[in-house]
Amino acid sequence: MSSMNDKLNEIMLMAGQFTFSEITKRQFSVNIKSSGLLSVLGLFRQKGFTHLSLITGIDRLNDEKFEVVYTLFCWESGETILVSTLVDRKTPVLPTIMEMWPVARFYERDVHEFFGIVFDGNPDLKPLILENWSEIPPMRKDFDPHKYSKEHFPDRKYNADFLPEGGGEDE
Amino acid sequence: MNNEQTAWERVANMLRARSLWMLYYCTGCGAIELPPTMTARFDMERFGIGPMATPRQADILLVTGYLSTKTLRRVIYSYEQMQAPKYIVGFGSCTINGGIYYDSYATINRLDLYVPVDLYLAGCMPRPEAIVNGFKNLMDKIDQGEATGWKDYEANYEWYRKNQIDALGEVYIHDEFHE
Amino acid sequence: MIITILSAIALLILAFAYTVTLEGIARKIEARIHRRCGPPFWQNFIDIFKSLTKHSISHGFIFDFGVLMALGGTIATVLFIPAGNLVVFPGLDNVFVIIYLLAIGLLGMAMSAVGSGNPNASIGIGRALTQMLGYELPFMIVLLGVFFHFRTSSLSELAVLQNSGGTYNVLIMPIGAVVGFVSLMGMLGKKPFDTFIAPAEIASGPLVEYSGKYLGLLMTQHAFGTFIEIGLFVNLFLGGGKTIWEFLLKFFLVYFLAVIISSIMPRFRVEQAVKFYWKWPLILSFIQVVIVVFIMGRRV
Numbered sequence: 206m207s208s209m210n211d212k213l214n215e216i217m218l219m220a221g222q223f224t225f226s227e228i229t230k231r232q233f234s235v236n237i238k239s240s241g242l243l244s245v246l247g248l249f250r251q252k253g254f255t256h257l258s259l260i261t262g263i264d265r266l267n268d269e270k271f272e273v274v275y276t277l278f279c280w281e282s283g284e285t286i287l288v289s290t291l292v293d294r295k296t297p298v299l300p301t302i303m304e305m306w307p308v309a310r311f312y313e314r315d316v317h318e319f320f321g322i323v324f325d326g327n328p329d330l331k332p333l334i335l336e337n338w339s340e341i342p343p344m345r346k347d348f349d350p351h352k353y354s355k356e357h358f359p360d361r362k363y364n365a366d367f368l369p370e371g372g373g374e375d376e
Numbered sequence: 377m378n379n380e381q382t383a384w385e386r387v388a389n390m391l392r393a394r395s396l397w398m399l400y401y402c403t404g405c406g407a408i409e410l411p412p413t414m415t416a417r418f419d420m421e422r423f424g425i426g427p428m429a430t431p432r433q434a435d436i437l438l439v440t441g442y443l444s445t446k447t448l449r450r451v452i453y454s455y456e457q458m459q460a461p462k463y464i465v466g467f468g469s470c471t472i473n474g475g476i477y478y479d480s481y482a483t484i485n486r487l488d489l490y491v492p493v494d495l496y497l498a499g500c501m502p503r504p505e506a507i508v509n510g511f512k513n514l515m516d517k518i519d520q521g522e523a524t525g526w527k528d529y530e531a532n533y534e535w536y537r538k539n540q541i542d543a544l545g546e547v548y549i550h551d552e553f554h555e
Numbered sequence: 556m557i558i559t560i561l562s563a564i565a566l567l568i569l570a571f572a573y574t575v576t577l578e579g580i581a582r583k584i585e586a587r588i589h590r591r592c593g594p595p596f597w598q599n600f601i602d603i604f605k606s607l608t609k610h611s612i613s614h615g616f617i618f619d620f621g622v623l624m625a626l627g628g629t630i631a632t633v634l635f636i637p638a639g640n641l642v643v644f645p646g647l648d649n650v651f652v653i654i655y656l657l658a659i660g661l662l663g664m665a666m667s668a669v670g671s672g673n674p675n676a677s678i679g680i681g682r683a684l685t686q687m688l689g690y691e692l693p694f695m696i697v698l699l700g701v702f703f704h705f706r707t708s709s710l711s712e713l714a715v716l717q718n719s720g721g722t723y724n725v726l727i728m729p730i731g732a733v734v735g736f737v738s739l740m741g742m743l744g745k746k747p748f749d750t751f752i753a754p755a756e757i758a759s760g761p762l763v764e765y766s767g768k769y770l771g772l773l774m775t776q777h778a779f780g781t782f783i784e785i786g787l788f789v790n791l792f793l794g795g796g797k798t799i800w801e802f803l804l805k806f807f808l809v810y811f812l813a814v815i816i817s818s819i820m821p822r823f824r825v826e827q828a829v830k831f832y833w834k835w836p837l838i839l840s841f842i843q844v845v846i847v848v849f850i851m852g853r854r855v
Contacts, residue, residue: 354483360474360485430763432764432766435609461610
């Protein structure tokens with residue numbers, strides 16, 4: 206733990222203040238501004254967190270922002286750090302981290318397909334999982350999957366004589 | 377749909393019922409119930425049902441569980457590669473009415489709009505005893521001459537095709553590596 | 556002439572019926588080793604006849620022709636195997652004739668598998684031919700030892716000489732018999748040497764594009780091929796048989812041994828199989844030939 210504190214103090218000295226919390230033993234979470242993203246991730250990489258586990262996104266509809274979370278892992282000490290940053294929901298643009306971790310190319314493709322976040326500098330932002338998708342990115346909270354499913358995939362019509370009184374077939 | 381069969385058809389159906397080869401196309405989580413059914417405890421080979429690795433030689437296509445749109449294109453390709461007479465068994469409740477993924481934007485809700493299904497096995501997942509019972513029902517159906525899904529597909533091809541295009545957009549698989 | 560045709564037809568029917576029944580019994584034995592009930596012993600008949608009732612799809616002329624060549628070559632080879640006292644062409648059944656005719660079967664299947672255009676088939680055929688390089692070499696060396704000792708290479712004569720002499724070859728050349736049995740397992744395509752079929756890996760290898768009637772014909776060809784190979788081993792090392800029932804009994808014993816060894820083993824890769832064949836079986840076959848040539852001498 207003291208090594209973690211030392212590392213964080215060094216990074217804080219170099220990058221300015223940021224909020225830090227401990228989730229459980231050996232799992233920490235850090236909140237930074239999106240302008241300092243590349244420098245902070247690079248500093249973490251130099252300090253031993255050389256493994257990028259995941260990039261994922263969260264849709265904060267009430268705050269009108271997307272939160273993008275980078276999960277970094279250190280092999281020597283076994284600690285995980287979740288680095289999260291907020292971007293604007295109307296025009297979400299983030300710099301890519303492909304130069305530091307080449308595998309980020311596919312994670313950013315995934316986040317771009319499901320949230321619509323554009324990663325500057327990633328040449329390969331084609332869809333990864335869905336095929337022939339023509340609606341808004343589906344992981345956003347204002348996309349209604351139930352309505353989409355009803356429109357595109359017809360249901361089986363049951364003769365609903367097994368439902369109790371007051372119930373009815375779900376439209 | 378009990379139609380009379382000629383003597384030749386009766387012999388052929390008797391042979392087909394007792395030697396079914398399954399293409400283990402394990403699309404969803406239902407595939408986890410197949411190894412117990414195949415191995416020593418609930419032995420499936422004693423009914424003549426055996427594994428077959430290629431669609432050209434298989435008789436049954438087992439659609440085990442939910443089908444996303446991406447997988448449905450490949451299932452249609454595999455089904456059309458199989459040689460008649462061929463049967464489809466829908467496993468689990470996701471093929472019947474969508475199951476627990478009924479409100480998902482990626483999975484279909486009703487399998488027999490896109491391919492003709494001969495037998496459904498209800499359950500999430502059906503246990504190996506239910507699977508063996510279901511296969512016994514399928515074998516009886518084949519003996520009676522009622523398992524004619526492949527003839528339906530050929531006769532009503534335009535209806536199936538319309539449903540497939542409605543749900544999928546196009547049934548053509550793009551090869552990402554060579555495009 | 557009529558006798559030849561009748562005995563040929565009888566031998567073909569016997570080979571087909573007996574081998575397919577034995578394959579069904581082998582499935583039952585394998586199931587009992589796995590502690591489960593297996594399919595009924597007539598299951599392989601149902602499989603073959605069901606394949607003959609399905610529709611099939613063709614991939615061109617080479618594809619069709621290769622299947623016919625495979626089946627025709629194998630049927631021609633079956634007619635040269637003496638089965639007890641049922642010898643169709645007495646005096647003409649040289650071992651080298653059989654080995655040449657066997658190649659027609661394999662090459663026919665290779666031609667049609669490659670003509671189907673599926674890369675899985677080409678990989679499977681490449682592996683099959685590589686494995687053939689492996690098992691043919693020790694087998695041939697042991698055969699040369701046998702021919703040197705008996706001064707003849709005709710199968711029916713070898714069987715008669717062993718029966719009249721009183722001892723079978725497996726007792727006077729035990730090392731050679733063991734090497735011959737290991738090569739036999741490679742010829743039959745039983746585990747651990749079944750990498751060229753490899754069901755889950757390359758989708759049945761050469762058989763990947765055969766549907767319906769082609770598959771029925773190829774399963775028949777496989778049954779005939781099994782009969783040829785095991786018949787060869789029984790005639791060379793176990794003395795054939797004075798009557799046909801003795802031949803069938805020895806056939807069953809050899810097949811049973813192959814089945815129970817193969818039911819518990821996994822599969823070699825093709826380079827591991829060839830390395831295995833060119834190590835201990837080759838050394839043992841050389842030792843056997845040295846013993847035969849210098850110590851036993853020719854049979855007087």
